[in-house]
Amino acid sequence: MNVAEPLSESKSPVVVLSGPSGSGKTTIVHRLLRESPVRLEMSISATTRPRRPQEVHGRDYYFLAPEEFERRRLAGEFLECAEVHRSGFWYGTLHSELDRARSLGAWPLLEIDVEGALNVMQAYPDALSIFLTTPADQHEARLRARGTESEEVIQRRLQTARNELQLADSYRYRVVNDDLDRAVREICAIIAQQEARLNAG
Secondary structure: OOOOOOOOHHHOOOEEEEOOOOOOHHHHHHHHHHHOOOOEEEOOOEEOOOOOOOOOEOOOEEEOOHHHHHHHHHOOOEEEEEEOOOOOOEEEEEHHHHHHHHHOOOEEEEEOOHHHHHHHHHHOOOOEEEEEEOOHHHHHHHHHHHOOOOHHHHHHHHHHHHHHHOOHHHOOEEEEOOOHHHHHHHHHHHHHHHHHHHHHO
């Protein structure tokens, strides 16, 4: 059995992927975990929202009681955390998740919202930050096609998306998901370029 060598911080950049609801982040993440030219390990977010029936603690999220989340927040255990979509539920990225990915010889991959991403980029200025979006005429249609949210929630997500798009230029790269295969290839190429720069350095 081969044991992966832990990677140093300089050799395992933090990969940050953000984008509005309906931009296809989850689908692209699954593809990247299989197809990336370097090993990526998904950072598992912590949340105070209730666990859904099909979800597993430690696989989908770390489901924490609000008191436990607050204790960890005050102890400085979060790289970033925030209340999301004015839902009353908190989400955050634990520092330990980055350590876990590196101990596996992988680059940490964070799929997080724009507010969290800006905090990560402040802590890690060299983060490989990618903003994923869709053609403007497809975004609302994709949200509605999911059929899982009320009109009020859809309108709130659309407003959040408009706010997030104004911050897209804060990211190093912007990828339009108008064709899934092409978008995945583009992100893989970005990762490969970063790996080549690290190896050259």
